[in-house]
Amino acid sequence: MNIFIDNKSGEPIYTQIYTQLKNQILNGILQEDEALPSIRSLAKDLKISVITTKRAYDELEREGFIYAVAAKGFFVAPKNVELLREEHLKRIEEHIVEIKKLATACNLSKQDIIDMINILD
Numbered sequence: 001m002n003i004f005i006d007n008k009s010g011e012p013i014y015t016q017i018y019t020q021l022k023n024q025i026l027n028g029i030l031q032e033d034e035a036l037p038s039i040r041s042l043a044k045d046l047k048i049s050v051i052t053t054k055r056a057y058d059e060l061e062r063e064g065f066i067y068a069v070a071a072k073g074f075f076v077a078p079k080n081v082e083l084l085r086e087e088h089l090k091r092i093e094e095h096i097v098e099i100k101k102l103a104t105a106c107n108l109s110k111q112d113i114i115d116m117i118n119i120l121d
Contacts, residue, residue, distance in 0.1 A: 001030060006045055013048055016025070017056035025065050026087055030063055036066060036074040 003020050005013055019034065024030045036057075037115040057074055060066045065078045103113055 003046060005048065013046075014052045014055040016060070017042075017046075018059050021056065021060055022063075022065055025079075027085065030046065030076045032076055032077045032078050036076065039075050070086070073113075 001024065002023075003017055005016055009016065021030070021036070030036075036042075037044065039053045039057055040050055045051040046053070057066065061068060061074070064077055064080055064083055066074050068074050103109075
């Protein structure tokens with residue numbers, strides 16, 4: 001598991017951890033029921049506060065990406081198909097917003113975009 005903290009990004013560190021772990025889970029890099037590093041261990045490795053790491057883990061747990069087992073630690077949760085679908089839809093929507101911005105800058109119509117999609121299909 002690789003997590004990189006970018007102190008220059010302006011994004012909170014817990015958000016960076018949360019986003020990277022979530023992406024690794026969604027992309028299958030972290031497998032179902034795989035153990036995650038302990039909160040303290042991850043904080044030590046990243047040279048950050050335990051509170052920051054805990055906040056990222058709490059958010060992942062609240063959203064159903066990981067689960068805790070008392071005295072054992074945190075593990076990757078079984079994939080919830082509906083949750084996974086929602087995450088993909090959210091990403092598609094973000095890309096569509098970007099496409100609309102670029103299309104406007106290029107003076108493309110919706111039909112032009114549809115034609116491009118059909119050509120690439």
